Amino acid sequence: DTEVTQTPKHLVMGMTNKKSLKCEQHMGHRAMYWYKQKAKKPPELMFVYSYEKLSINESVPSRFSPECPNSSLLNLHLHALQPEDSALYLCASSQSDGTNYGYTFGSGTRLTVV
Amino acid sequence: QQPVQSPQAVILREGEDAVINCSSSKALYSVHWYRQKHGEAPVFLMILLKGGEQKGHDKISASFNEKKQQSSLYLTASQLSYSGTYFCGTDPPQGGSEKLVFGKGTKLTVNP
Numbered sequence A: 001d002t003e004v005t006q007t008p009k010h011l012v013m014g015m016t017n018k019k020s021l022k023c024e025q026h027m028g029h030r031a032m033y034w035y036k037q038k039a040k041k042p043p044e045l046m047f048v049y050s051y052e053k054l055s056i057n058e059s060v061p062s063r064f065s066p067e068c069p070n071s072s073l074l075n076l077h078l079h080a081l082q083p084e085d086s087a088l089y090l091c092a093s094s095q096s097d098g099t100n101y102g103y104t105f106g107s108g109t110r111l112t113v114v
Numbered sequence B: 001q002q003p004v005q006s007p008q009a010v011i012l013r014e015g016e017d018a019v020i021n022c023s024s025s026k027a028l029y030s031v032h033w034y035r036q037k038h039g040e041a042p043v044f045l046m047i048l049l050k051g052g053e054q055k056g057h058d059k060i061s062a063s064f065n066e067k068k069q070q071s072s073l074y075l076t077a078s079q080l081s082y083s084g085t086y087f088c089g090t091d092p093p094q095g096g097s098e099k100l101v102f103g104k105g106t107k108l109t110v111n112p
Helices: none
Strands: A003-005 A009-014 A018-025 A031-037 A044-050 A053-057 A064-070 A073-079 A087-094 A111-114 B002-008 B009-012 B018-023 B030-036 B043-049 B052-056 B060-066 B070-075 B085-089 B105-110
Touching: A003 A087, A003 B060, A009 A018, A018 A031, A018 A087, A031 A073, A044 A064, A044 A073, A053 A064, A073 A087, B002 B085, B009 B018, B018 B085, B018 B105, B030 B060, B030 B070, B070 B085
Parallel strands: A009 A111, B009 B105
Antiparallel strands: A003 A018, A018 A073, A031 A044, A031 A087, A044 A053, A064 A073, A087 A111, B002 B018, B018 B070, B030 B043, B030 B085, B052 B060, B060 B070, B085 B105
16 A cells, blocks of 8 residues: 545535544555645645654644544644635655655645635 | 745646756755646655765656755656646755755646
């Protein structure tokens, strides 16, 4: 299995809702990432998990809360989002920490906050 | 520190060649290249590590000039399937930081 699977593919949520994005990989990768991508922009790093521990938080607002239950799963919990948070949220994984290995991206969750 | 890509966009006819550049104001440890088609996830093309190596993948190759702090992606005899936005990703010189920062991208359009 050489894929990163993200669910749901699309999500519409109100500003008072709580929702979660899920990401799963079975490649034995030990580093997992959340990126945010706005239209016609590059992916922007949000969080990095290395060996199931949060190693980088790019000063992301607390309304985004990551969780890594095990080495194959990565969640992003969303609460009280703003319309400007609407974007494509990409999960990625790589063989190990550091940037010596290419990233495998999931197809993303397209989030719309209304 | 976000790397700078050039050109921002390029339009080719099938079979033509293209070069996409990625440069940084700081020393680089590694350079990644990805292609993203509209509505799809970025796809990893290749990685170049400090040492000035050159890599190839089919008719796509890349070089990494450590002294000039830049990398170039070469697309030879372009195919329609090469269309998409190409991103380079770089990380700080100490390496191992897990922090890959992407350039703004180069939109490549290959026409028949």
